[in-house]
Amino acid sequence: MITPSSRLEHLATSVFSDLAAKKSLKLQKGFDMIDLSIGSPDLPPPEFVKECLAKKVKKNDQYGYALSGTEQFKEAVAYYYKNRFNVNLASNEVLQLMGSQDGLAHLALAYLDKGDIVIVPDPGYPIYSASVHIAGGELYPVTLNEENNFKADINIIPEEICKRAKIMIVSHPGNPIPTLVDRHYFEKLIDFGKKHNILIVHDFAYCELLFDQNKPLSILSIPGAKETAIEINSLSKSFNMAGSRIGYIIGKPELLEPLAILKSHIDYGVFHPIQAAATQALTSNYQFLEESTAIYQKRRDVFIHELHKLGWNVQVPQGGMFIWAKIPEGWTSLSFALAAIDEGVIVTPGHAFGDGGEGYVRIALVQSDDRLIEAAQRLKPLITKL
Ligand SMILES: Cc1ncc(COP(=O)(O)O)c(C=O)c1O
Incomplete structure (x- = not known):
């Protein structure tokens, strides 16, 4: 057996692999999952950026x-x-x-x-x-x-x-x-x-x-x-x-x-x-940035409005792509995230970011307004369980 470096032990991501396994099982079974666990933007770059890229890749000197x-x-x-x-x-x-x-x-x-x-x-x-x-x-x-x-x-x-x-x-x-x-x-x-x-x-x-x-x-x-x-x-x-x-x-x-x-x-x-x-x-005129911020702010507003209506009083973020949500009593970060998957929503348990994250989940605003409202509704049984 050729053993890998022991430094890899510190890089193990068991939290993520547990969740990924559960998520892929659900997907295989044909469940509709709303994935709010990833920090990758769901929207495309500006049109002029894609055009520039497309033009350049055709040139031999690139x-x-x-x-x-x-x-x-x-x-x-x-x-x-x-x-x-x-x-x-x-x-x-x-x-x-x-x-x-x-x-x-x-x-x-x-x-x-x-x-x-x-x-x-x-x-x-x-x-x-x-x-x-x-x-x-x-x-x-x-x-x-x-x-x-x-x-x-x-x-x-x-x-x-x-x-x-x-x-x-x-x-x-x-x-x-x-x-x-x-x-x-x-x-x-x-x-x-x-x-x-x-x-x-x-x-x-x-x-x-x-x-x-x-x-x-x-x-x-x-x-x-x-x-x-x-x-x-x-x-x-x-x-x-x-x-x-x-x-x-x-x-x-x-x-x-x-x-x-x-x-x-x-x-x-x-x-x-x-x-x-x-x-x-x-070096553009940055109009794209203003539009993009408006989209995220609206997502934040509709999603948080829905959560607050359900009685989950998460803090309203003033920036970024995430809601850092204190989980309701009676859950751990992991048990909440696993139960959320059962309801069709994927969030990231807080302890995946360090011990200090226990008691929270991270919710990424990477879906449309409608999907976010739907996600909040799906989480209702977890919130009202209290
Ligand atoms: C706080 C923070 N820093 C850095 C990165 C890495 O981003 P990139 O390498 O795409 O610039 C991320 C990605 O999610 C992030 O959330």
Whole structure:
């Protein structure tokens, strides 16, 4: 028997495989399932993006190794950041990625040595902790809960952890918890990073999904942020380009360089037509973004209205793609998610994102208004069981 690396033990996703098995059994039996468990947009990219991609793939000169981001792409990111978040970027402050996942997965490998710590949110998006296991580092999870308004409280992180920590990851609005933060919160985080020499990484994947006139806040818009912070972003959620992999990490060139060096050994860049289509998206008039946000906000409103009517008073998110729903008494995250499958709705149990997620389920707003209303109705027996 040729045994795999023991580091894979930390990457086991038994929660997801249990659910996937139950879901596929239901589908095989012909049940109609409403899948609210995935964070992949159900809507297409803008028409002009698809057209650009289609035109480019026909050209013979598009198929060589790209190696790195084109100058046009980097300038497009700078243009977008200036227009959307009032952040000034030079083109050497942009490192192209094959989606944010690429950057998040490899950052720990580029930065950590044995014994180094990464401070991650708990619950948090799974690659934050998986990347640390892959790199052989140590984790310090900070709990996000109602008491701390779902924001990492840096004041309670022990001094010895701060000394050994090299990276801290935050995400607002995040996945699974879509909390927004204000400038003051980021200022404190930047002071913390500077004081302890910690790289603050802001995952800004949901930067375009803010509701009720809330404005997105890039951590790099805080004066002095570039000394200690970098931001990861992509076009997956904003322009519905999740499958055509492209993203970027921005900040001071010296802070990006370790990742650039590592990546130069791992991949040969993003397919040129995708780079060109992303460049067009980032320099468009952004009307698509406004329309897309309106669609998600309406979904949130109709779904939550229905849940509240049924007596499930879940918190109303002000951004992001998810509802982080505290489950009714009498359930665990898993028992609720499994029972929901029996009713024809798939949600993700909160503990799939860390121990701190127990007691919650994550519901993705990735279906039409009508399907969401139907999903709420199907969940009624679970809610009224109380
Ligand atoms: C918080 C967060 N970060 C990063 C990603 C990865 O996105 P991508 O690699 O498509 O940019 C996701 C995907 O769901 C996410 O939810």
